[in-house]
Amino acid sequence: MREAHPGLPDFDYVRPASLEEASRFLAENPQTARPFMGGTDTFVRLRDGFWKETRYLVDVKNLDGRAEITFDPQNGLTVGAAVSMNQVVADPRIRSHYPLLAQAAHRVASYQLRTRATLVGNLCNASPAGDTLGACLLFGGILRVHGVEGYRDQPLGSFFQGPGRTALKPGDIVTSIRFPLPVPGSVGHYEKLGRNVLSDLAIVGVTVLGHPDSSAASGYRFHLALASVGPVPVVLSDLLTQAPLTPEALDEAAERAMEGCHPIDDVRGSARYRKLMVRNLSRRALALVWEGLQSGHRCE
Amino acid sequence: MAHHKISVTVNGSVESVDVPSNMTLLTMLREKLGLTGTKNGCTAGECGACTVFLDGEPVNSCLVLAVECDGAEVRTVESLARNGQLDPIQQSVIDHNAVQCGFCTPGVLISARALLDRNPDPSEEEIRDALVGNLCRCTGYVRILDAVKDAARVGAAAGNGGSR
Numbered sequence: 411m412r413e414a415h416p417g418l419p420d421f422d423y424v425r426p427a428s429l430e431e432a433s434r435f436l437a438e439n440p441q442t443a444r445p446f447m448g449g450t451d452t453f454v455r456l457r458d459g460f461w462k463e464t465r466y467l468v469d470v471k472n473l474d475g476r477a478e479i480t481f482d483p484q485n486g487l488t489v490g491a492a493v494s495m496n497q498v499v500a501d502p503r504i505r506s507h508y509p510l511l512a513q514a515a516h517r518v519a520s521y522q523l524r525t526r527a528t529l530v531g532n533l534c535n536a537s538p539a540g541d542t543l544g545a546c547l548l549f550g551g552i553l554r555v556h557g558v559e560g561y562r563d564q565p566l567g568s569f570f571q572g573p574g575r576t577a578l579k580p581g582d583i584v585t586s587i588r589f590p591l592p593v594p595g596s597v598g599h600y601e602k603l604g605r606n607v608l609s610d611l612a613i614v615g616v617t618v619l620g621h622p623d624s625s626a627a628s629g630y631r632f633h634l635a636l637a638s639v640g641p642v643p644v645v646l647s648d649l650l651t652q653a654p655l656t657p658e659a660l661d662e663a664a665e666r667a668m669e670g671c672h673p674i675d676d677v678r679g680s681a682r683y684r685k686l687m688v689r690n691l692s693r694r695a696l697a698l699v700w701e702g703l704q705s706g707h708r709c710e
Numbered sequence: 711m712a713h714h715k716i717s718v719t720v721n722g723s724v725e726s727v728d729v730p731s732n733m734t735l736l737t738m739l740r741e742k743l744g745l746t747g748t749k750n751g752c753t754a755g756e757c758g759a760c761t762v763f764l765d766g767e768p769v770n771s772c773l774v775l776a777v778e779c780d781g782a783e784v785r786t787v788e789s790l791a792r793n794g795q796l797d798p799i800q801q802s803v804i805d806h807n808a809v810q811c812g813f814c815t816p817g818v819l820i821s822a823r824a825l826l827d828r829n830p831d832p833s834e835e836e837i838r839d840a841l842v843g844n845l846c847r848c849t850g851y852v853r854i855l856d857a858v859k860d861a862a863r864v865g866a867a868a869g870n871g872g873s874r
Contacts, residue, residue, distance in 0.1 A: 417737070418732040420731075423731035423778075449773055449774070449775065450773050453755075453775075496767070520755075520758065520842050521768065521825075522768040523755050523770055525768060526770070526774065
């Protein structure tokens, strides 16, 4: 019988002095070494018997420059890999220029978990239910990755490859994520359905970002990302550009979101329930964003 | 498995502890330092019974390695009362009978104290949000909410946001 309080399996804690040392160690031990940041997913998985081959946990959060948030009105926002979810939620620059990101980060688990959990860790964990994946995708996030051959940029759009699987190779360490400036007047909203109102994993998550666009007949352009309804986040771009933008057009876009996803049955919900909830939550989120765009108020 | 000699300040006292790589902060507090006020509930960061302050912020101590705490400052529920004087949140929990079995109470107290430190006058929604990571299977939460509201009122009346 499973123990009520299983301990962590045996491993050696490794704290490299530099990114080069960390990448080299991870590349030399591809099967047995894992990088970790806040550890909020890593320790649970280790305890639950996943990753049985792990012999080394490599602590990469204390390396230089990784705990910083920087904002430049020309180039946008950069969030260091060691920045916690609570820092993202509270940062005035993020709340002002990327409120959707703060809203999504706030929906992750609990305050004490968010003290340790990081935005970049949430992305690297690549759970299809991840709350912040949609906002990061819709804001056009670009990961800065350090590998054995040096730095490279990795657009988030091609990062997720399946549950827990990403484009990262052995030795790769994400050092930050950069977001270009949002289109002026952008409005976003995240709708999450869990078993309780706060803290639980998403049964369905719907992220919507809309912005004014004079080239669109409707005057607006909407983008939508869905969580927990496929092995990777589902993104639908360039919605609702046709005129006129009416409640019926929102209904159709919500139907399209429902048809665009292929969820599975699991312990948190059936595929059919999830699809219906995608339609309903998409409708709600699209309406809120449309309202925000019309009023000039950035909904949170 | 590697062992590490760490120095950590726990409830104001500098401790030198030998810890294996896979020992959590929770296990170190309970089994190495005898601070059993912090409880072991789910070991998955969901129930909040193990909540302690790490460098001034509440964390699930079941999801922190002891070795990561080298040079850090940890405060547990044992630090809340000083010189025989209960923290206002402790007194409020007693006054409101916001305890039944008591297993969740140390974590609730830490989360509530953390909330009042960063927001001395929280709304009910903010209190619920701050305590969402502390599960209680006995009280139904209403008395806990009342206790936190009252501790905030006491703190406001004293002009110190509920702090000692």
